[in-house]
Amino acid sequence: MPSKDRIAEPWGTRTPYGPGEEWPTRVDTYLGDGSSPDQVDAWVQSASILHSNGDALDIAVREGRIVGVRGRAEDRVNRGRLDPKDLFGWQANNSRERLTRPLVRENGELVETDWDTAMERVVRRSKELLDEQGASAIGFYTSGQLFLEEYYTLAAVGHGAIGTNHMDGNTRLCTATAAAALKESFGCDGQPGSYADIDHADVLALYGHNMAETQTVLWARVLDRLAGPEPPRVLCVDPRATPVARAADLHLAPLPGTNVALMNGILHELIRRDMVDHEYVESHTVGYEELARQVRDHPPETAAEICGVPAARIREAAEMLGSAERLFSTVLQGFYQSHQATAAAVQVNNVHLLRGMLGRPGAGLLQMNGQPTAENTRECGADGDLTAFRNWNNDEHITDLAAVWNIDHMRIPHYTPPTHAMQIFRYAEKGSIRFLWISGTNPAVSLPELARIRSVLEKESLFLVVQDLFLTETAELADVVLPAATWGEKTGTFTNSDRTVHLSEKAVEPPGEARPDLDIFLDYARRMDFRDKDGNPFPQWHDPESAFEAWKRATEGRPCDYTGITYDRLRGGSGIQWPCNEDRPEGTERLYGDGRFWAAPDVCESYGRDLVTGAPMEEVEYRAMNPEGKAILRAAEYLPPHEEPGGDYPFALTTGRTLYQFHTRTKTGRAPQLNEAAPEVWVEVSGSDAEELGIGEGDLVEVASPRGVVHARARICGIRPGVLFLPFHYGYWDGGHDRAANEMTVNDWDPVSKQPLFKTAAARIRLLEAGGGTPAPAPTTTASRPLDARVPRTRGGVRAEAGEHIAGGGEWESRSR
Amino acid sequence: MGIEIALRELYRAEGHMVEALLALSERHSGEHEIVHVSKDLARWSREHMRELARTGERYGMDLGGEGGEPLAEERDAVEGGPGDPDLELLADLRQLHRMASGVSVDWELLGQGAQALGDRELLHLTERCHPQTVRQATWANAMLKTTSPQVLTS
The missing domain is CATH 2.40.40.20 (Barwin-like endoglucanases)
Structure with missing residues (x-):
């Protein structure tokens, strides 16, 4: 079998293809620990958990240990391909540094203990604080790397049983703007497009999205189109010379913090040159007049002055976007983590709405996610959202959720938007949040202004629970450390950036006493003795599959409808894209093809927010603006960044x-x-x-x-x-x-x-x-x-050689189970 | 003419908004939800002042030279006294909301005047600025709604 150094060549061998053709299969395999294929006892179905692409793979198990991975040829996402993190990342599971026993702080030191002792401390402190202060003392900060069943359980425990408003995920750092931008434009979260749009598009536009590095296998798909007949043209917006920029036909490198100015310049041109699908705009959107007014006095020359990009290049970009017949756009951190994040991301949605480029092959849009299971954090409501994209500002939605959970609706906090991560840390800093449970994330390294974050986590007044695989920088500051099982050691589902749901099955036992996050959350719920209205234990589920079935009921009739998916249906074949229900049993490749949105006042997830102030709009205002639930063209003015280079910091x-x-x-x-x-x-x-x-x-x-x-x-x-x-x-x-x-x-x-x-x-x-x-x-x-060509090239050597089997079948055809 | 009084009053009131928003940002420097947005919103009021000053010139007024800065006692009223910083934040936001609502009414009045006078340019000015004042008030209200539950339950 041919092999490649996949550190030196992260995207592997090209398999060129033309527009409208199916992306060829290429099955990538890596076996470590000196294992050969005939020594593999079992291949267990899963998907990648080291990025948001959702590459489907099978885990190789030998003598109870993970020894490698192989891409799943039949999956729509990757057709067998794996990226370097997929190929080699699993080795961390076998690390000797894994946490194997719970730890508690004694006389300032973390010491090993048993689960009963650790959990009793967590429960005792929870109860004390609930008695003393109530739910406002309790906060949860979770991850973008757990499984759907775990987030849903956490959401039920936090929002339903405890009734705290303080729950967020580190998805706040990677994907919050994706969700916000989709809500602003379409009334509801949910990625409109599909990865398969790359197969059809004639123009690809990547905004602040270094796809080559963050979604490596998806970039291989683009490279294969670029290597094939009739390749698409590529527009890249990024201040760095990324691999995407190098492959692009047009690269715009705006000054950081000026994305809105750039987008308004492009929109100005599209409207001035009337590259607008007026019929689509008229039938399916509101807000055109306001958008046109906002960008009227913002020609490319104005944008050029602000962004440091020549006006002629901005015009070229508009020409490229305006002349596309099948436009596919993606947006990521270059927009999401920059000044005026949502306002900028929304302008990309506006390009698609103005041009009617939604919901058909090649005409699509993905507001990308950063982390592997960020989609689930959002849809389950384990971040600043409510379960199954319900609207916290709509009493009917709260009543409905309370009915699903069989609890009193007054227990679900909905008087303000759920508290976001940065504010949770602020409340902890001020001492009003006194219990913080962090699962699967490491804020002591990942949050901004670390000196401050460390001082918050170290506070005496804060009882800190950390649930993780390793003794991270955050865990070292905890009062209780809970050892968690990870990918390959537990069963559950997760959903990627284009709504594809995958099942990940348990392949091996977790190390020592480590337990799945789901078991830990449920154990906590039982020890806290949470009950539903009928006096039954709440949450009412007890294992991954019963949690998934419960989740399905929570999604019924919502945009992220999972009711047509079962664990069994996910076994063996490809992942399935939600919504999947009785009407759409095979799932849904693209949203909004019919020009209908989840934006009607009664169903939308959000009434939207002011793009400058962030103030939530109220229902009355939203009803007046968008009574028929069309997509919303939201305009935004450019504001200078709050911290601009200059003086001592140029x-x-x-x-x-x-x-x-x-x-x-x-x-x-x-x-x-x-x-x-x-x-x-x-x-x-x-x-x-x-x-x-x-x-x-x-x-x-x-x-x-x-x-x-x-x-x-x-x-x-x-x-x-x-x-x-x-x-x-x-x-x-x-x-x-x-x-x-x-x-x-x-x-x-x-x-x-x-x-x-x-x-x-x-x-x-x-x-x-x-x-x-x-x-x-x-x-x-x-x-x-x-720039210096003398720098030795990055290579992985023999240890990084991974098998590549390009279509045509053979011994590497993926067989699961 | 009354319109001159309205222009002068509004100019002064927008000056107070600038002061109040910047004071809010300074006084609650640990509240990052507030620090940056309040400065952004102060820009709007400053821009409103510039536009009003330009309009004033057409009416033979020199608004910038008439002491648009708030009087010392008004600044104190905005800043309030020492006490619990969280309660002070609520008080400051409440005060800001009241102030912005007042300015909103002033813009309404100026718009009425502009129509009665047939001053198209002035009318367009009110149409540009008034919505931003409303957004300032809405923001103060939203921040009150968001901030108050934690303050009141802890």
């Missing part, structure tokens, strides 16, 4: 990901192939800035913002002059100091989505020490590609 600082690492590296940092490809933090500097500052490739520099400092080696690359980039993955569990990018980021967030602004801060940089010829520890295959 650079714009942005942070983000690299292809080989995920989140705070708790898993990828423990997979040798991935970690060695990007072992240590670096800072990206443009060639012209580097020359001016006398900084060379690999030199040790200090980067500082008004809030903190990072020491890193400089990578001189194609980033926009005036901008610095740092990967945010690097914390402190495996050594180092002054290396977490979030020491520097600003405590500011989008007023609409409440997503923190990781991409709009001001910073300075100075040389500390010459590198002496050693290059920065940054990959050469990605956005951090060096």
Whole structure:
């Protein structure tokens, strides 16, 4: 079988195809631990949990251990392909550093204990605080990496049983703007498009979305189109020279924080040149006059001045978008984590609405997710949303949810929007949240302005429960640490960025006494003795499948209708896209093809928010604006960023990901192939800035913002002059100091989505020490590609060789179970 | 003419809004939900002042030179006294909401005047600015709604 160094070639071998053709199959396989295929005892069905693409795969099990993975050829998402994190990330499961027993704090030290002792402490403190202060003392901060069943249970426990409004996920950092932008434009969350739109599109537009690194397999799909006949044209908006920018026909690199200005310039051109589907706009939208008025005085010249992008390029972009016959757009963190996040993302929706580019093959839109199961955090209501996209501001929806849960509707808090993560930490800082349960995430590295976050987590007045796989930087500050099972060690479902639901089955036993998150939440509920109206234990379910069945009932008649999906239907074949119900038993590839939206006042998830102030609109106002439930063209004015470069801090600082690492590296940092490809933090500097500052490739520099400092080696690359980039993955569990990018980021967030602004801060940089010829520890295959051609190329070597079987069948045809 | 009084009053009132919004941002510097948005909203009021000053010129008035800054005692009234910072936040937001509602009424009146005078330019000015004042008031109200439950139950 042919193989490839998949660290050196993250996207693997090209399988070119033309418009409207089916994406060819290529099955990728990696077996580690010296295992050969004939030694594999079982292949167990699952999907990837290290990014939001949802690559379907089978887990290889040998003698009760995970020894490898293989892509699932029959799945619509990846047709057998796996990315480097899929291929190598599973090794972290087998790490000796896994937590195997609960820990409790005794005399300031964390010591091992049994589950009863640990859980009793959690329960005792919960009860004390509920008696003393009530539900407002209790907060939950979860993840984008648990399973649907676990989020749904957490939502039921938090919103239903305890009745606290303080529940959010770290999805706030990655996907809150996707949800907010969809609600603003379409009345409800839910990705309109499908990955298969790439097969049909004639123009692809990627806004702040480095797809090549964040959704590597999806990018392979794009590369295959680009290598085939009649390739699509590609527009890239990104201040960095990402692999997407390098492949694009047109690359716009706006100054960080100016996306709304850029989008308004593009919309101005579309309207001025009348590249508008007026029939569609008339029949299916409201708000056109207001949008036209807003962008009338905002020609490309005005945008150019603000964004630092030539007006002619903005016109070219408008021409490309305006002449597309099948336009597919994706948006991600370059918009979501930047100034005016929701306002900017909404303008991409507006392009599609103006052009009637929704719901047919190639004409689609994905407001992407960052994390693997972020979609489920949102739809289950384990973040600042309510279960199954219900509207917290609509009493009928609350009554309905209370009926599903069989509890009193007054128990479900709905007097304000659910508290978002940054505000939860603020309440903890001020001492009104006194119990915080963090599951599957590491805010001590991932939240902005870390010095402050650490001081909050360390507070005596805060009882901190952390549930995780490893003793993370956050867990080290906890009062109780609960060891959790992870992917491959438990059963459940999760949903990717294009609404594809996958089943992930238990392949091996968790290490030691580690338990599935679902079991931990249910154990807590039983020990707290939560009851429903009939006196039965609440939640009423007891294992993954009964939780899934209960979830289905909560989704009936809602946009994310799961009622047609069962565990059995998910076994063996491809993942299924919701909504899937009696009317649509095979699921739904694209939403809104009929031009009808979930936006009617009685059904919408949100009445929307003011794009500048973030103030929620009230029902009366919404009814007046959108009585028939059409899509909404929402206009937004450009506002300057709150922290602009200048004076002592002349650079714009942005942070983000690299292809080989995920989140705070708790898993990828423990997979040798991935970690060695990007072992240590670096800072990206443009060639012209580097020359001016006398900084060379690999030199040790200090980067500082008004809030903190990072020491890193400089990578001189194609980033926009005036901008610095740092990967945010690097914390402190495996050594180092002054290396977490979030020491520097600003405590500011989008007023609409409440997503923190990781991409709009001001910073300075100075040389500390010459590198002496050693290059920065940054990959050469990605956005951090060096200008200096002498830097050795990133390779994984023999250990990173993975099998590739390109269509035509054979021994690697995927067989599950 | 009464319209001049209305212009002068509104100019002063928008000046108070700028002061109140900036004071809010400064006084509650730990409340990041408020810090940045209140500064953004102060920009609107500042822009309104500039536009009103331009309009004033057409009526032979020099609004900028007439002391648009609030009097010292009015600033104190905005700032309030020492006490529980959370309750102070609610009080400040409540005060801001009242102030913005007052300004909203003033814009309404100016719009009526503009129509009666047939001053198209002034009418368009009120049509641009008044909605932003309403959004300022709506924001203050929304922040009150969002902030109050935690303050009142802890």
